[in-house]
Amino acid sequence: MDSNIENGAVDGSADEPVHEPRLWVDNGWTARVIKNEDDDGWAVAMTRDGEREPALVGPWTMGRDKKNPKPLDVNAFNTLVKTASEVIRRHEQALHAAMHKQFQVGTDSGRVLVTLDIVPDEFDPHALLAAQDEFGEQIAQVKVRPDFKLTMASATAWIESGYARP
Incomplete structure (x- = not known):
């Protein structure tokens, strides 16, 4: 894993897309696979560019070795973007209604x-x-x-x- 990623240096504001097994930065979003603090599993955090907090954090699939996370890929990233966008849209609708x-x-x-x-x-x-x-x-x-x-x-x-x- 890239030492910049381990140190948190990549913040999702890069102009160039990043497509790594545990970090994807593209189309205004950052997907970061992280160790789940509650158990031995993994989670993925989806953060929109310019935001400090993730819009979505959810469980992530284990790889074949049952120890490391499954690598991110384009299909998973696109699904995560769609899901996180929907979470934000529902939050904005609820805020407007309130x-x-x-x-x-x-x-x-x-x-x-x-x-x-x-x-x-x-x-x-x-x-x-x-x-x-x-x-x-x-x-x-x-x-x-x-x-x-x-x-x-x-x-x-x-x-x-x-x-x-x-």
């Missing part, structure tokens, strides 16, 4: 879309409560606490109050 809520409320003048977008500002965390008519025109927007709970009932009450700050 930071954005919306409800459609029927009113006498038509449907109103009420949204709550949390702004995770380090110095001024807050949320923006907004309303749009059925044509996408903004009716109102107010700054609220980041822990404001948007429910169908709170959205309806806000509309009925004439969009007064809750």
